[in-house]
Amino acid sequence: MGSPTIWWAHPSNEPGCGAVDCGAPSGKGGAGGWLCGETSGVSWYDEGALFAGLAAEQWAVSSRTDARLDAAFYRELIRSQGGRALEVGCGTGRLLLTFLAEGLEVEGCDISADMLAWCRRDAGGLTPTLYEQPMQELAVPGKFRTIYIPCGSFVLVMDRQAALETLRRCREHLEPGGILAFNVFPVPINYTEPPADDFPTPWQTGAPIALPNGNRLEVSTRWTALDRTEQTWHEQRRYHLYDDAALLHAETRTGQGRWYFRNELLWMLQLAGFAPADVSTTGNLTIVATR
Ligand SMILES: C[S@@+](CC[C@H](N)C(=O)[O-])C[C@H]1O[C@@H](n2cnc3c(N)ncnc32)[C@H](O)[C@@H]1O
Secondary structure (H helix, E strand, O other), X not given: OOXXXXXXXXXXXXXXXXXXXXXXXXXXXXXXXXXXXXXXXXXXXXXXXXXXXXXXXXXXXXXXXXXXXXXXXXXXXXXXXXXXXXXXXXXXXXXXXXXXXXXXXXXXXXXXHHHHHHHHHOOOOOOOOEEEOOXXXXXXXXXXXXXXXXXOHHHHOOOHHHHHXXXXXXXXXXXXXXXXXXXXXXXXXXXXXXXOOOOOOOOEEOOOEEOOOOOEEEEEEEEEEEEOOOOEXXXXXXXXXXXXXXXXXXXXXXXXXXXOOHHXXXXXXHHOOOOHHHEXXXXXXXXXXXX
């Protein structure tokens, strides 16, 4: 591996505040934002921002036709565990509403009020129990047999200590014998080569999404930075809402994520109180930990 240079190319060239004072106190920021811990090197970031507004509408609409490839795995866990389950980062209810409709006892929490609003709106006759809170502050009534964090959402907690706190709090919310399951996406980065990417990368636009009211949503994404030492990426998502040919509304949302390797997740789970013998991982980084 080369020198531990931070390959940083944020458009504003802003360094992580581990290196330079970002002007904000450490700890929790206003409006749901999280500030860097002194060891994180991550700039202030509002974790609720990426999944609000048109982004929430897009996720809700796409969720209706999503293939739900991960549903079988989490359904089987919840069924085999019996009892209450909690989906952390439940979003618009892609999985949660599916499982509720099947008669499973699932509740949800999410940082984004807009995502939860769409979840309630799409619930049909169901009345989901939903909590608006960041997973690093998880504090909901009662204990659960299963807690699951699907779709790689765990990596959206940017502060390392806050990520560890998330695992601790999930464990505290489990009954003895209860299970925490989550996945992260393996990141295909070759650490032996200098970075090839030039930031920001060009916008990539996906196929237009037809909204139920006849409008059309176009979503474009680009990477704005990658920090291979901090294991963080920065991105932007641009939403263009059209009525026929006319652009009605545009939003650009910023996002961040932190990637993990298997062994650091195992250490984190151990620090959070899970016994190493009670944790299993798959090759594609799905983790199951039993309390
Ligand atoms: C990729 S979406 C997944 C939504 C849903 N679980 C699904 O599978 O369709 C990520 C979700 O995590 C939520 N999220 C992001 N950061 C969060 C945090 N710190 N605490 C709780 N939820 C968070 C977002 O608001 C969003 O709804």
